[in-house]
């Protein structure tokens with residue numbers, strides 16, 4: 001198994017659209033209960049749609065972790081658009097391919113997302129939601145300083161099964 005030191009985290013660019021599209025669809029199929037969106041809604045997205053996600057933008061970014069030049073994980077971060085909510089950024093699409101888990105790649109991705117949010121002027125908090133039974137993701141977020149601030153009952157219904165979600169936030173120091 002490759003070590004975390006062999007992994008590269010970088011911001012995704014439109015050239016990464018084919019690999020990102022594949023990984024996103026893999027994620028939605030493999031762990032549908034971990035995401036608000038679904039394979040059924042996204043498998044028709046074109047490469048142009050995906051390029052739109054990763055086109056250069058001041059207020060949003062996606063990061064990928066690469067192992068031997070292959071995209072092994074992804075995360076997105078975006079600040080809220082509304083004037084009254086622009087002090088908050090949201091993390092979405094956090095995923096590491098099953099064969100690459102447990103070696104620190106998820107932590108690298110989350111650190112990149114947090115650092116990016118911290119670099120956005122006026123952003124004071126990073127927020128996310130996580131399915132209540134997702135111990136791996138919850139533990140990762142707690143070790144990075146996220147705190148639970150809410151619990152949404154029956155937040156997702158996936159194939160007829162209801163899942164609660166935990167709402168988590170990381171206050172950015174010095175902001």
Ligand SMILES: CC(C)(COP(=O)(O)OP(=O)(O)OC[C@H]1O[C@@H](n2cnc3c(N)ncnc32)[C@H](O)[C@@H]1OP(=O)(O)O)[C@@H](O)C(=O)NCCC(=O)NCCS
Pocket residue numbers: 031034035094095096097100101102103104105106107108129130131134135136137139140141143
């Ligand atoms: C959650 C996920 C991104 C973690 O990625 P990863 O690369 O395996 O995580 P890391 O190796 O960086 O682990 C970082 C920390 O997460 C926690 N963690 C990771 N896997 C865990 C597991 N199976 N059980 C408990 N805690 C776990 C630990 O705190 C770990 O720190 P440690 O290694 O010092 O104990 C990955 O499991 C995943 O993609 N899951 C499916 C999709 C998903 O749940 N996305 C999150 C949506 S909110």
